[in-house]
Amino acid sequence: MHVYHDHLEVRTDGKRLYEITDQIESKIDKSSIQSGTVTVFVQHTSCSIVIMENADPTARRDLEEFFDRLVPEDADYFTHDAEGSDDMPSHIRMVLTRTSETIPIVNGRMQLGTWQGIFLFEHRRSPHHRKVLITMMGE
Amino acid sequence: MHVYHDHLEVRTDGKRLYEITDQIESKIDKSSIQSGTVTVFVQHTSCSIVIMENADPTARRDLEEFFDRLVPEDADYFTHDAEGSDDMPSHIRMVLTRTSETIPIVNGRMQLGTWQGIFLFEHRRSPHHRKVLITMMGE
Amino acid sequence: MHVYHDHLEVRTDGKRLYEITDQIESKIDKSSIQSGTVTVFVQHTSCSIVIMENADPTARRDLEEFFDRLVPEDADYFTHDAEGSDDMPSHIRMVLTRTSETIPIVNGRMQLGTWQGIFLFEHRRSPHHRKVLITMMGE
Numbered sequence: 107m108h109v110y111h112d113h114l115e116v117r118t119d120g121k122r123l124y125e126i127t128d129q130i131e132s133k134i135d136k137s138s139i140q141s142g143t144v145t146v147f148v149q150h151t152s153c154s155i156v157i158m159e160n161a162d163p164t165a166r167r168d169l170e171e172f173f174d175r176l177v178p179e180d181a182d183y184f185t186h187d188a189e190g191s192d193d194m195p196s197h198i199r200m201v202l203t204r205t206s207e208t209i210p211i212v213n214g215r216m217q218l219g220t221w222q223g224i225f226l227f228e229h230r231r232s233p234h235h236r237k238v239l240i241t242m243m244g245e
Numbered sequence: 246m247h248v249y250h251d252h253l254e255v256r257t258d259g260k261r262l263y264e265i266t267d268q269i270e271s272k273i274d275k276s277s278i279q280s281g282t283v284t285v286f287v288q289h290t291s292c293s294i295v296i297m298e299n300a301d302p303t304a305r306r307d308l309e310e311f312f313d314r315l316v317p318e319d320a321d322y323f324t325h326d327a328e329g330s331d332d333m334p335s336h337i338r339m340v341l342t343r344t345s346e347t348i349p350i351v352n353g354r355m356q357l358g359t360w361q362g363i364f365l366f367e368h369r370r371s372p373h374h375r376k377v378l379i380t381m382m383g384e
Numbered sequence: 385m386h387v388y389h390d391h392l393e394v395r396t397d398g399k400r401l402y403e404i405t406d407q408i409e410s411k412i413d414k415s416s417i418q419s420g421t422v423t424v425f426v427q428h429t430s431c432s433i434v435i436m437e438n439a440d441p442t443a444r445r446d447l448e449e450f451f452d453r454l455v456p457e458d459a460d461y462f463t464h465d466a467e468g469s470d471d472m473p474s475h476i477r478m479v480l481t482r483t484s485e486t487i488p489i490v491n492g493r494m495q496l497g498t499w500q501g502i503f504l505f506e507h508r509r510s511p512h513h514r515k516v517l518i519t520m521m522g523e
Contacts, residue, residue: 245248246521310461347423
């Protein structure tokens with residue numbers, strides 16, 4: 107059993123989903139882990155890591171629209187707005203989704219289902235550099 | 246330290262919670278892992294894995310009703326509807342909940358609290374076969 | 385590779401976020417794990433474990449207010465209310481957030497981002513004792 111740590115830098119330019127499945131596959135290939143798990147963890151509180159349908163871009167746009175309506179930027183009771191109107195909604199959207207995903211690895215491959223992709227879900231409008239940690243454990 | 250992979254097939258017949266705690270316990274018994282973790286991962290984007298109150302069925306029905314109201318099938322802005330009106334809501338409900346749970350194992354037993362059960366939360370109305378991966382790591 | 389189990393008891397006195405980052409750091413220090421992961425798991429269905437912005441208390445208060453509005457205690461369709469009006473909302477808030485978080489450990493330190501803290505999110509109004517399991521795996 108071994109542990110390998112790696113990371114990705116993801117540049118974002120607005121509120122939406124950014125697929126990172128292939129980059130994570132590459133890190134697993136490099137690690138030589140054949141059987142175990144990979145944990146994908148983002149070091150920020152204003153974006154998320156989620157598994158989502160990866161075939162049809164309309165599904166991602168509808169998801170983004172849903173979150174814009176569920177957590178509107180102009181809620182009159184928000185007091186945490188030092189960084190603008192998308193500041194507080196970004197933290198709420200993160201808590202409603204996930205900061206990490208853990209996926210099984212078998213025969214050196216992530217065991218995602220046919221339609222599953224791994225995405226960074228950016229909740230801020232302005233450009234950001236996001237750091238994603240990738241921890242692979244197994245044999 | 247070792248890794249064991251196993252899986253369950255869950256047949257669903259509509260939108261609701263299906264308890265799978267006992268089946269996961271059986272897989273852990275078979276694995277001989279005494280101390281570590283189990284990760285329960287579902288390979289689909291239109292159902293979820295969640296830990297939920299397992300004693301009172303009314304709690305589960307209220308939860309299902311809440312999600313039906315939070316993510317209504319008839320939202321007029323959905324464009325991803327190739328598979329029917331429960332298609333897009335199923336992906337949103339999955340993102341709002343979880344695709345996997347990780348639970349500690351001590352003395353060969355999952356360390357769930359008294360009222361915690363593990364459930365597959367089905368978000369589609371028509372019957373489905375769902376594949377759940379179970380990865381046990383430890384010693 | 386080794387597994388270490390430890391736990392925390394958290395006393396809560398109402399619906400809000402309680403930071404537990406430092407207590408988890410102490411457990412990792414004691415474990416001698418230098419490289420791996422820590423899984424923080426709460427054994428209850430009426431509170432959550434979440435990673436949240438840990439610098440500005442106004443962000444936490446806005447988050448609490450958002451959840452009070454998203455899952456109101458007086459929804460007329462709730463039937464599970466044996467323990468009071470905050471009973472059913474507590475389960476829904478738990479399902480909408482998380483029961484556990486898994487965080488990488490490198491050089492003996494949790495790899496949280498600058499603004500990330502780990503919190504127990506209490507969803508019940510009356511005082512509770514909450515048990516949090518901490519599982520460290522690695523080398």
